[in-house]
Amino acid sequence: MNTMRAYSALAKREIWEHKSLWIVPAVIGCLGILFALYGFGALLLAAHQGMININGDITGVNSIEGVRAFIFGSAAFFNTVMLFMVWFYLMDTLHADRKDRSVLFWKSLPLSDTTTVLSKLFTGMVTAPALMLAAVIVTEIITGILFIIALSLIGVNILPLVFQPGTIILAWITLAFALMVQSLWLIPFFGWFLLCSAWARKLVLAWTVLIPLGAMLVERLFIGTHYLFNAVFGHLGKLFTLVMSGHYSVNGVTIGPGIGFGEKPDVFAGHSGLMTLGSLARVFAQPEMWIGAVIGAVFVAGAIWLRRNRSEI
Amino acid sequence: MNMLIQARGLSKHYGGLRALDKVDFDIEEGRIVGLIGPNGAGKTTALKAILGLTNFEGELDVLGHDPRISRRQLMQDVCFIADVATLPRWLKVANAIEFVEAVHPRFSRERARHFLERTKISQKSKVGQLSKGMVTQLHLALIMAIDAKLLVLDEPTIGLDILYRKEFYSNLLNDYFDEKRTILITTHQVEEVEKLLTHLMFISNGKIVLDDSMEVVAEKFAEVLVAQDKIAAAQALNPINEREIFGKKLFLFEGIERAKLAALGEIHTPSIADLFVAKMQGAVQ
Numbered sequence: 358m359n360t361m362r363a364y365s366a367l368a369k370r371e372i373w374e375h376k377s378l379w380i381v382p383a384v385i386g387c388l389g390i391l392f393a394l395y396g397f398g399a400l401l402l403a404a405h406q407g408m409i410n411i412n413g414d415i416t417g418v419n420s421i422e423g424v425r426a427f428i429f430g431s432a433a434f435f436n437t438v439m440l441f442m443v444w445f446y447l448m449d450t451l452h453a454d455r456k457d458r459s460v461l462f463w464k465s466l467p468l469s470d471t472t473t474v475l476s477k478l479f480t481g482m483v484t485a486p487a488l489m490l491a492a493v494i495v496t497e498i499i500t501g502i503l504f505i506i507a508l509s510l511i512g513v514n515i516l517p518l519v520f521q522p523g524t525i526i527l528a529w530i531t532l533a534f535a536l537m538v539q540s541l542w543l544i545p546f547f548g549w550f551l552l553c554s555a556w557a558r559k560l561v562l563a564w565t566v567l568i569p570l571g572a573m574l575v576e577r578l579f580i581g582t583h584y585l586f587n588a589v590f591g592h593l594g595k596l597f598t599l600v601m602s603g604h605y606s607v608n609g610v611t612i613g614p615g616i617g618f619g620e621k622p623d624v625f626a627g628h629s630g631l632m633t634l635g636s637l638a639r640v641f642a643q644p645e646m647w648i649g650a651v652i653g654a655v656f657v658a659g660a661i662w663l664r665r666n667r668s669e670i
Numbered sequence: 671m672n673m674l675i676q677a678r679g680l681s682k683h684y685g686g687l688r689a690l691d692k693v694d695f696d697i698e699e700g701r702i703v704g705l706i707g708p709n710g711a712g713k714t715t716a717l718k719a720i721l722g723l724t725n726f727e728g729e730l731d732v733l734g735h736d737p738r739i740s741r742r743q744l745m746q747d748v749c750f751i752a753d754v755a756t757l758p759r760w761l762k763v764a765n766a767i768e769f770v771e772a773v774h775p776r777f778s779r780e781r782a783r784h785f786l787e788r789t790k791i792s793q794k795s796k797v798g799q800l801s802k803g804m805v806t807q808l809h810l811a812l813i814m815a816i817d818a819k820l821l822v823l824d825e826p827t828i829g830l831d832i833l834y835r836k837e838f839y840s841n842l843l844n845d846y847f848d849e850k851r852t853i854l855i856t857t858h859q860v861e862e863v864e865k866l867l868t869h870l871m872f873i874s875n876g877k878i879v880l881d882d883s884m885e886v887v888a889e890k891f892a893e894v895l896v897a898q899d900k901i902a903a904a905q906a907l908n909p910i911n912e913r914e915i916f917g918k919k920l921f922l923f924e925g926i927e928r929a930k931l932a933a934l935g936e937i938h939t940p941s942i943a944d945l946f947v948a949k950m951q952g953a954v955q
Contacts, residue, residue: 366772374760459758462809464723466773467745665741666725 363468367476368484371450378485381442382492385435393500397507404511420518425631428528431500432493436536439489440543443481447550448561450477451664456559460668470664474551478657481547482540490533531634538637542596545649548656555663592645599640672699674820674852675720679728682715689715691876692728697869699819700849704863705856706946707873713856716873717824720854721750733819746775749813750822755805759798763791763808770812782815785845803834810838814846821846823855827862835859839866860942870942872949879949892923892931893940900934907931911948922948 372378451474454460463473501519508515540547553565573586640646675697682690689712697703707713718724722737722744730737735744757766763786770777786793789807797805806827813821827835843866847853857863870887872880882890896904896919905912907930909921922940923931931937940948 363773366769370765370769373762373765374758454758457758458753458756461723461750461752461756462758464721465745465750465752465813466770467742467775468773469742472742668723 363472364476367468367472368480371477371480371484372488374453375446375450375480377442378446378480379488379492381438382435382489385438386492386496389431389434389496390499390503393503397503400507401510421521421524422631424519424521424524425528427501428497428525428532429631431497432490432532435489435493435496436539439485443485443547444550444565445562446485447477447481447547448554448565450480451551451554451660452557452561455668458669464668471661474555474657474661474664478547478551481550482544483537486536486540490529490536493532494529527634531632531637534634534637535632538640539596542592542640542646542649544653545592545656546653548653548660551660552656552663555660556667592649595643595645596640599636599643673697674699674733675854676731677716677719677728678730680716680719680730681727682712682719682724688876690719690726693873693876693878695871695878695881697852697854699852701868702847702853702855702866703869703871704860704867704942705854705871705873706860706942707856708950711873712876713873714824717750717752717822717854717856721748721752721822747819748822749816749818749820750824751806751809751813751826752822752824753826753828755802755809757797757805757809759796761797762793763795763797764793766797766808766812767793770816774816776817777812778815778817782811785811785814785841803830806830806834806838810841814841819850819852821851821853823853823857825857826855827857827859835862839863842866860946864942867942872946874950880945887945888939890925891940891945892926892928893938893944894921894923894931894935895919895938896921896935904934911944911951 454463505516505519549569550565553561553568557564569585569589573583573589576585577583673696675695677693677695680690680693680695681688689710691712693712693716705713705716715724715726719726719730720732720737722741725738732744733747737744761769767779767782770782771779786808789804789811791800791804791808791811797808800808810826827838830838839862842853855863855867867884869883870880871878880887894904895915898918901919904919904921907921907923907926910924911922913920918935921934922944928937
């Protein structure tokens with residue numbers, strides 16, 4: 358068997374089954390373009406009615422940070438939707454074929470359960486972000502061009518400012534790296550969804566949410582602590598502060614890159630704080646990244662075991 | 671002869687229920703074996719054990735593999751259709767072929783296409799758009815395009831109309847089976863596989879109650895239509911079953927010499943269905 362061919366067939370299989378993996382980013386992209394058109398229409402109308410006073414002097418604008426803010430900002434909405442989509446995908450993926458008994462067909466092929474489960478994890482961690490990134494790039498090119506045209510129609514030529522291929526391409530590469538870091542950081546969550554998907558007979562969504570919430574409640578009521586709550590939500594929150602470049606200080610004391618959950622930064626030191634390749638690389642130095650990876654691996658191993666031994670509902 | 675499957679002391683229990691109770695059997699290459707039994711007798715459990723889909727106690731060797739350990743390697747040489755319509759509804763016919771071709775080293779796209787050309791199935795259709803009979807045709811086409819050593823069929827035609835059922839078995843026999851291949855079938859529709867089988871196994875309450883070739887079955891068992899005056903003589907030979915037909919009695923004998931039976935009346939080879947009923951009633955008593 359040609360192994361690469363089998364792996365690529367497994368990756369394609371997931372997209373055949375879960376069309377939302379490409380339809381959702383495509384729909385968000387179309388909506389983004391529609392909103393942009395609406396916004397530019399409103400802008401042109403306002404300019405026509407003399408409601409906008411054009412100064413014309415746009416020198417001194419930090420165009421590099423502006424371009425990066427546009428690229429990362431519009432990707433943020435795609436990303437939020439994608440994370441929910443991946444959650445639902447991972448919950449469904451080991452459950453749906455047990456429910457319709459097609460698991461018996463998949464199991465009649467010479468694929469190990471490990472390969473099957475890992476192909477689903479790969480889809481959540483790599484395929485879904487890659488499809489999303491493609492939609493982001495296409496949407497940004499189209500809305501960017503619309504933006505430039507709309508502004509030029511009211512007499513502002515931003516093309517020389519924003520046409521910075523180097524900055525734009527580096528920003529997209531940074532975005533791709535950010536998505537990879539995000540997937541690695543979220544492995545414990547992805548692993549948990551796969552475990553629930555392989556285990557639950559029905560109501561997978563309820564299990565993915567209720568078991569952690571129940572455990573948090575039990576800890577709070579009987580032990581009086583809230584370590585689990587902090588671990589789960591702190592882990593989710595920490596990534597977004599970690600990847601920001603620049604340093605934070607709390608109560609006047611600089612605490613280095615990133616802040617923990619519940620800590621409030623009172624001063625943003627440094628520049629805009631938008632993520633860079635360097636600020637993203639810092640995430641790998643965090644012990645939580647590796648602790649999370651180990652927990653995630655345990656969950657995935659559990660999902661593989663269940664797939665192997667309890668495949669029928 | 672190559673031994674494909676060897677089971678020794680094969681057992682499986684679900685809680686207190688013994689689905690398989692220290693079962694021994696051998697299946698050699700080139701056979702078509704019918705595994706027949708009532709619901710809950712352990713047929714499906716035995717198949718699942720052979721396919722590595724369940725854990726079990728005892729020894730089981732399938733093509734040199736322990737199915738519990740090396741499932742992936744085993745599935746290169748073993749194919750199965752477990753129940754009808756287990757193909758997922760969202761799968762396109764063309765994609766099904768593409769996928770199996772990519773993951774199965776013994777799959778031939780040409781063979782699959784050849785089998786599908788004889789049906790009304792379009793490559794562009796999704797499984798969900800096909801009738802149940804067509805889904806089975808598609809599944810069989812995919813499976814027959816794989817050059818496997820062992821094919822396991824668990825109720826492959828249940829719920830299909832008679833045309834599809836007949837076609838299913840004739841395809842299997844004419845286009846797939848040869849002396850290098852082995853087929854293991856469980857089904858409730860025994861009449862349909864009767865002429866297909868080379869070997870017969872009955873299973874009841876987790877135990878094998880009959881395991882013979884069809885020739886041996888035909889020699890060992892005989893059905894005799896006995897006139898009223900010879901009924902007492904027939905009953906003296908310990909028939910395993912008796913029933914009334916047109917005022918005469920039909921007796922089923924096991925292991926009685928033909929010469930003795932010829933004196934009682936006309937001898938027939940019993941159908942598997944009648945044999946099955948007799949054996950199962952015997953097992954209950």
